[in-house]
Structure formats: C-alpha cells, structure tokens
Amino acid sequence: MEDLGWWGVALAVLAGAIRVSTPFLFVSLGELLTEKSGRINLGLEGTLVMGAMSAYAISYMTGSPWLGVLVAGLAGALFGVLHALICGLPRVNDIAVGIALMLLGTGLAFFLGKAFIQPQAPILPAIEFGWWSDLPQVRSALQINVLFILGVLLAPFLLWVLTNTKWGLIVRTVGDSADAARAMGYSVNLVRLAATASGGFLAGIGGSFLSLYYPGSWNEGLSSGQGLMAVALVIFARWQPIRCLGAALLFGGAGALGPALQSVGVTQGYYLFNAAPYLLTLVIMIATCSPTRTLTGAPGELSITK
Amino acid sequence: MTVDQGMSRRMVLGALGGAAAGTALSGFLPLSRALAAKKLVVGFIYVGPRDDFGYNQAHAEAAAMLRSMSGVKVVEEEKVPETLDVQKTMESMINLDGAELVFPTSFGYFDPHMLKVAAKYPDVEFRHCGGMFKAGTHPANTGSYFGYIDEGQYLNGIAAGHATKSKKLGFVAAKPIPQVLRNINAFTLGARSVDPSITTQVIFTGDWSMPIKEAEATNGLVNAGVDVVTCHVDSPKVVVETAERRGAFTCGYHANQAPLAPKGYLTGAEWNWITVYKDFVTKAQAGEKPGQFVRGGLKEGFIKTSAYGPAVSPESKAAGEAVKAKMMAGDFSIFSGPISTNTGKEIVAAGKTYGQTDLWLEGMDWLVEGVVGSTS
Structure with a gap:
C-alpha cells in the first residue's frame, strides 16, 4: 500500500469525520428538535445506548440490519414519549428526568444486551464512493453509510421544516412561549410529546449506527459519552441544524486526529491529541462567547435560559 | 485434620x-x-463484562470451570469500577457470601482498595492479578499472580513476521504501562527474529475500552500500510473485526478471537487462568496457604496459544512451534542482549539475558528498536 505521509493524516481526519460523526449528528438533530419545543432531554445518552443495543439484537435475531435500525428508532421514540409524559406532570424538572432516563436507558441496555456481546450480527452495507481512486486509503475513506447521507440531508430538511412549515412554527411557538401557544389553542404537552418522541427516534437511529456500522459491534463501552456530547453540541451549534452538521463533522474529524497522527509516526503527546475534540470545544466556546449578549437562538422556554 | x-x-x-x-x-x-x-466460597471481581472476548472473559471462563470442582462455590461480580465500589463488593462477598478467597482481577483494584480490605479481614485470603505485590510491605493475607503472556506475543510476532508483505505491523495499545510495553516489545522481537527490517507501529488509545478509538486506530494502521494487527486492550473484538473487514491479518490477545476473523486470524496469545485458580483453590481446600507470588508462562500452563488460522504458512508454523517447544522446555528467553531501545540506547548488553521471572522486566518503560511509538 502506498505511503501517503501527511496527506494520510488529512485523509484520515476527513474519513474520521464521515465515519464517526453520524451518531453525533443524529443525536444532536434529535435534541435540537426537542429543545426547539422548549424541553431539554438529557436522556439521549441512554437512548443512544438503548438504540445501539436493540438494533444489534434485532439484526442478530432477524438477520436484517435495517429492521434493527427501525426498532432502534422505535425504542428511542418510546424513551422520548416516557420523558415527555413524565415532564408533562406539574412541577417536574426536565433535566432531572433526563438524567434518570439516561441511567435507565444505559442500565436497561446493558442488562438486555448481555446475550448479544458475543454473537456477530449482520451489519449495514456501505456505498463505495471511492471507485474512481486507485488508492485503497481513499476507497476506504469514501465507504459511506446510507445513514450518514440521510443525516446530512436531514439537517437542511429540519431547518426547512422549522422555518417554513406550519408544524415548525407551532414547535417554535411552544418552545419560545408556552403561554402564547396555549392562547392560540395548541396543546403544549402534545407538541412537546411529538417533538421529544421524534428526537428520541433520531437518537435511537444514531445508536444503531454505532452498533451496526461503525465500529459495528455491541459492547458496553460503545457510546463512551457520545450522547452527552451531542446534547452539548446543540448549544454549541446555537440551535441551528446546519451548524449541528458542521459541529458533528468537526467532532468526528477531531476524534480521528489522535490515531491518525500516531499512525504516521507522530508519537509524542498522544494524550493531548486524543483530547483534541474537547480542546476544540473550549477554544470555540471562548472565542464565540460574549459578555454583552445572551445565547442567540435559544428557545425562550428552555429551563437553562428562562 | x-x-x-x-x-x-x-x-x-x-x-x-x-x-x-x-x-x-x-x-x-x-x-x-x-x-x-x-464449601469454599471464592469471589471473583471483574472490571468489565464477563463476555468481552477479552481480559474479563479469560478470567470468567476459568471461574466457570472452578464451579465444576467439588466443594467450591463461586461468586462473581462484573463491571466493578476501580473505585470505592470494589471495596464494597469485596466486603459484601466476605460478609454476605462468606468468601474466604477473593480474586480482584483488575490492575487498579490493588492499591488502595484490596490492601485496605485485606487489612480489615486478616482471615480472608486475597490474590491480585497483576505485578504489584511485595512480600513484607503488603499484608500477609495478600498476594499476586500473573502470566508471562509476552511469550504468546512473541509467538504472535513470529506468525506476523511470516505473514506480512509490507513489513509493517500494527499494535493497538491502551496505555503505556509495563505489561503493555512488554507485550509490544515481545511481539516486535518475535517478528524481527523472522526479518530484522520489520517495524511495529503502535497506537495508544488512552484507555482500556474505547471502541471507536480502537476502530479508528486499526483503520489508521491499515491506511499507513500495516498488514498485520494485534492489540492490548480489554476487548480485542473491535480491533479484530475492523482488521478483518479491511483485509488485514490479526493476532489475538486475551482470549480466542478466531471466530471473529475466519480469514485473517493467524494465532493468538490467550490466558489459561484455570491452572492458577485450581492451584489456589486446591491449596485453600487442603488448608494450606495459597501461593503469594505466582508467575508462569507457557511452560507452567498459565497461558496458551490459539490454533493457527488458515493463512499461516507451513514454514511459519514450523518456526513458531520450534520456539514454542523451547519455551515449554524452559530454555528460551525473549529478552536476551543485545537489545536497543527505539531511541537508540542499548538497554540489554550483549551476552546479558533476563529470564522471565526477573523483576526488572516488570518495570519495563522502554520500547525496542523497530517499534514506531513512544512511551509518553
């Protein structure tokens, strides 16, 4: 195989951005939708793990990875419904419920997933976009999963729905002022239920990508906090779907930096490179924060901004 | 009696x-x-899931075999963090289950957790898997056991050295601690015994279980031209599966991963803990004190190698078996001079040989010539 040297690092970061970003993307888009309706669902980490486990289990039992993706989405939606129903009760804090559901989701997934750590389930196919290249590295980098493409299309679609459709307007109204929405005759709880359930559905699909495509197996350390990171990405992206896409790609690429540098022989300081995504977040947060204005784009009903 | x-x-x-x-x-x-x-109650504590295709599974398989011994009751707890939690687990095993022999199997359980609980329960025997026990400094009811699995990694290296075409091998490692470095070095020395031009590219992921980093590392290695990959992480499943998908060969670690890579699996270094545990339990049942500094390799049956995969050539098998036979006879040493580090320093002088039991090897903080990587 040809040695690409430093081009190899650039390629690896690009490939990493494509491979690793999908769960971030789905979870952050799901969370964005939920937060636009005025609630924070911190439980998406649990939903992600639950999605990963159920997708793998269903794929193993039925032999169809796509059925696994669907079931992962439904399991995620179920968790979303649970979150919305509990938060619909008076004087319930959505963040506390989210943390409880995060623990429930991971615990339940570990418990039910015991039997599926060992077996190998069929995983999702990839589309070869690198057929034009002779370099195996390029071909491997451009093996792209359909879920990634769907995620990339989903971001502008979500933006369009939120800004240009009646449904989007309702969600945003509920998220910015529950009183105004009530005055207009919309059921705040029902809208939030739909938004949280859809958000959970997306997060569950994000989980299925982890177990059914990359890294493509189920084990208990699979998520390692990606769900929580994705929730933070939404704030980082200032509640804009397109920026969510950018942030997810950035995180995926930054995560690939550590291994890529070591593979070309930059062996010093790998702990620092492995921390790259978090350093990057800090730097961008500091660079973009301002003492004179509050977070722009934050839905008015969010408990963290209210 | x-x-x-x-x-x-x-x-x-x-x-x-x-x-x-x-x-x-x-x-x-x-x-x-x-x-x-x-019944003698024996407690096992694992840091990860029992069926991880790796470190914890190797221990759990031995624990399962102990169950069939008469007069033994096994209690287990998995996924116990290396924190106060493990102290609670040990206490509950001792107080509620009546455990008299406790095996905290993870590296980080030793200090301060096991030492504290051991001081509190002088009647219970504790044996830690790892190299940190020192007679005299630590409580009399504690001890350590470990296997020289670097022998298996040396044999892995021989198989890898024969299989590689690019002369570049890859090693996905968790952390630069002595046991890991010893495996990297043994693997590289084994491969370079076949062809001294071979290099081993190391990628440290930073922790014992990082599935995405491990997959990225494996992809990175294959992209850099590596065609045989091995690893030292808690669960080699992701590394082995990713390498197989990329068409690279793999050498296993901890347990047998051959089912995960039917095409590319060459051989593997596996633990065979039942030898150790059976000995401990038999001694305890007979009323003797179980060994406090227990070490062994292939010869003692502490480790074993996976059956050779279909891609291994007859010459490679013959070369590997010859060294294995020497190891079994006890007249082979991996670390015999001259050995230089990858920073150019001569670390083992010509003519000097370190036997496996030498404690100097348990404090290894260097990488041999031919390894592309650094310890910090």
Missing part, C-alpha cells in the same frame, strides 16, 4: 461443626465426607 493460618475461623468452625454433626449422626462417617459438605 490440621488447622493452620491459611484457614479462616469460619472455615474451622464450620468444619468442626460439620465433623461433630457427622460424628453424631453416624459415628463411622469419614472426616473428609463431613468436610466436603462445607
């Missing part, structure tokens, strides 16, 4: 009670029968 320090008060009372009952019920009942009624 002899009673010595290796037995707990509970065991003695139980045995006496059993003997008394036995004598009362039927005066001629042999003492051993009555003793058999009292």
Whole structure:
C-alpha cells in the first residue's frame, strides 16, 4: 500500500469525520428538535445506548440490519414519549428526568444486551464512493453509510421544516412561549410529546449506527459519552441544524486526529491529541462567547435560559 | 485434620461443626465426607463484562470451570469500577457470601482498595492479578499472580513476521504501562527474529475500552500500510473485526478471537487462568496457604496459544512451534542482549539475558528498536 505521509493524516481526519460523526449528528438533530419545543432531554445518552443495543439484537435475531435500525428508532421514540409524559406532570424538572432516563436507558441496555456481546450480527452495507481512486486509503475513506447521507440531508430538511412549515412554527411557538401557544389553542404537552418522541427516534437511529456500522459491534463501552456530547453540541451549534452538521463533522474529524497522527509516526503527546475534540470545544466556546449578549437562538422556554 | 493460618475461623468452625454433626449422626462417617459438605466460597471481581472476548472473559471462563470442582462455590461480580465500589463488593462477598478467597482481577483494584480490605479481614485470603505485590510491605493475607503472556506475543510476532508483505505491523495499545510495553516489545522481537527490517507501529488509545478509538486506530494502521494487527486492550473484538473487514491479518490477545476473523486470524496469545485458580483453590481446600507470588508462562500452563488460522504458512508454523517447544522446555528467553531501545540506547548488553521471572522486566518503560511509538 502506498505511503501517503501527511496527506494520510488529512485523509484520515476527513474519513474520521464521515465515519464517526453520524451518531453525533443524529443525536444532536434529535435534541435540537426537542429543545426547539422548549424541553431539554438529557436522556439521549441512554437512548443512544438503548438504540445501539436493540438494533444489534434485532439484526442478530432477524438477520436484517435495517429492521434493527427501525426498532432502534422505535425504542428511542418510546424513551422520548416516557420523558415527555413524565415532564408533562406539574412541577417536574426536565433535566432531572433526563438524567434518570439516561441511567435507565444505559442500565436497561446493558442488562438486555448481555446475550448479544458475543454473537456477530449482520451489519449495514456501505456505498463505495471511492471507485474512481486507485488508492485503497481513499476507497476506504469514501465507504459511506446510507445513514450518514440521510443525516446530512436531514439537517437542511429540519431547518426547512422549522422555518417554513406550519408544524415548525407551532414547535417554535411552544418552545419560545408556552403561554402564547396555549392562547392560540395548541396543546403544549402534545407538541412537546411529538417533538421529544421524534428526537428520541433520531437518537435511537444514531445508536444503531454505532452498533451496526461503525465500529459495528455491541459492547458496553460503545457510546463512551457520545450522547452527552451531542446534547452539548446543540448549544454549541446555537440551535441551528446546519451548524449541528458542521459541529458533528468537526467532532468526528477531531476524534480521528489522535490515531491518525500516531499512525504516521507522530508519537509524542498522544494524550493531548486524543483530547483534541474537547480542546476544540473550549477554544470555540471562548472565542464565540460574549459578555454583552445572551445565547442567540435559544428557545425562550428552555429551563437553562428562562 | 490440621488447622493452620491459611484457614479462616469460619472455615474451622464450620468444619468442626460439620465433623461433630457427622460424628453424631453416624459415628463411622469419614472426616473428609463431613468436610466436603462445607464449601469454599471464592469471589471473583471483574472490571468489565464477563463476555468481552477479552481480559474479563479469560478470567470468567476459568471461574466457570472452578464451579465444576467439588466443594467450591463461586461468586462473581462484573463491571466493578476501580473505585470505592470494589471495596464494597469485596466486603459484601466476605460478609454476605462468606468468601474466604477473593480474586480482584483488575490492575487498579490493588492499591488502595484490596490492601485496605485485606487489612480489615486478616482471615480472608486475597490474590491480585497483576505485578504489584511485595512480600513484607503488603499484608500477609495478600498476594499476586500473573502470566508471562509476552511469550504468546512473541509467538504472535513470529506468525506476523511470516505473514506480512509490507513489513509493517500494527499494535493497538491502551496505555503505556509495563505489561503493555512488554507485550509490544515481545511481539516486535518475535517478528524481527523472522526479518530484522520489520517495524511495529503502535497506537495508544488512552484507555482500556474505547471502541471507536480502537476502530479508528486499526483503520489508521491499515491506511499507513500495516498488514498485520494485534492489540492490548480489554476487548480485542473491535480491533479484530475492523482488521478483518479491511483485509488485514490479526493476532489475538486475551482470549480466542478466531471466530471473529475466519480469514485473517493467524494465532493468538490467550490466558489459561484455570491452572492458577485450581492451584489456589486446591491449596485453600487442603488448608494450606495459597501461593503469594505466582508467575508462569507457557511452560507452567498459565497461558496458551490459539490454533493457527488458515493463512499461516507451513514454514511459519514450523518456526513458531520450534520456539514454542523451547519455551515449554524452559530454555528460551525473549529478552536476551543485545537489545536497543527505539531511541537508540542499548538497554540489554550483549551476552546479558533476563529470564522471565526477573523483576526488572516488570518495570519495563522502554520500547525496542523497530517499534514506531513512544512511551509518553
């Protein structure tokens, strides 16, 4: 195989951005939708793990990875419904419920997933976009999963729905002022239920990508906090779907930096490179924060901004 | 019946009670029968899931075999963090289950957790898997056991050295601690015994279980031209599966991963903990003190190698088997000079040989010539 040297690092970061970003993307888009309706669902980490486990289990039992993706989405939606129903009760804090559901989701997934750590389930196919290249590295980098493409299309679609459709307007109204929405005759709880359930559905699909495509197996350390990171990405992206896409790609690429540098022989300081995504977040947060204005784009009903 | 320090008060009372009952019920009942009624409770604590295709599975498989021994009751707890949690687990095993022999199997359980609990329960025997026990400094009821799995990694290296075409091997490692570095070095020395131009590219992921980093590392290695990959992480599943998908060869670690890579699996270094545990349990049942500094490799049956995969050539097999036979006979040493580090320093002088039991090797903080990587 040809040695690409430093081009190899650039390629690896690009490939990493494509491979690793999908769960971030789905979870952050799901969370964005939920937060636009005025609630924070911190439980998406649990939903992600639950999605990963159920997708793998269903794929193993039925032999169809796509059925696994669907079931992962439904399991995620179920968790979303649970979150919305509990938060619909008076004087319930959505963040506390989210943390409880995060623990429930991971615990339940570990418990039910015991039997599926060992077996190998069929995983999702990839589309070869690198057929034009002779370099195996390029071909491997451009093996792209359909879920990634769907995620990339989903971001502008979500933006369009939120800004240009009646449904989007309702969600945003509920998220910015529950009183105004009530005055207009919309059921705040029902809208939030739909938004949280859809958000959970997306997060569950994000989980299925982890177990059914990359890294493509189920084990208990699979998520390692990606769900929580994705929730933070939404704030980082200032509640804009397109920026969510950018942030997810950035995180995926930054995560690939550590291994890529070591593979070309930059062996010093790998702990620092492995921390790259978090350093990057800090730097961008500091660079973009301002003492004179509050977070722009934050839905008015969010408990963290209210 | 002899009673010595290796037995707990509970065991003695139980045995006496059993003997008394036995004598009362039927005066001629042999003492051993009555003793058999009292089971030795053995506690196993794992840091990860029991079925991780790796480190924890290797221990759990041995624990499962212990269950079939008569007079033994095994209690297990998995996914116990290396924090106060493990102290609670040990206490509950001792107080609620009556464990008399406890095996905290993870590296980080030793200090301060196991030491603290051991000081509190002098009647219970603790044996830690790892190299940190020092006789005299640590409580008398503690001890350590470990296997020289670098012998298996040396044999992996021989198989890898024969299989590689690019002369570049890859090693996905968790952290630069002595045990890991020793494996990287043994693997590289084994490969370079086949062809001295071979290099091993190391990628440290930073922790024992990082599935995405491990997949990225494996992809990175293959992209850099590596065609044989091995690893030292808790669960090699992701590394082995990713390498197989990329068409690279793999050498296994901890347990047998051949089912995960039917095409590319060459061989593997596996633990065979049952040898150690059986010995501990037999000693405890006989009322002796289980060994406190237990070490062994292929020869002692502490480790084993996976069966060769279909991609291994006959010459490669012959070369590997020849070295293995020497190891089994006890006249092979991996670390015999001259050995230079990858920073150009001569670390083992020509003519100097470090035997496996040499404690100097357990503090290894260098990488041999031919390894592309650094310890910090």
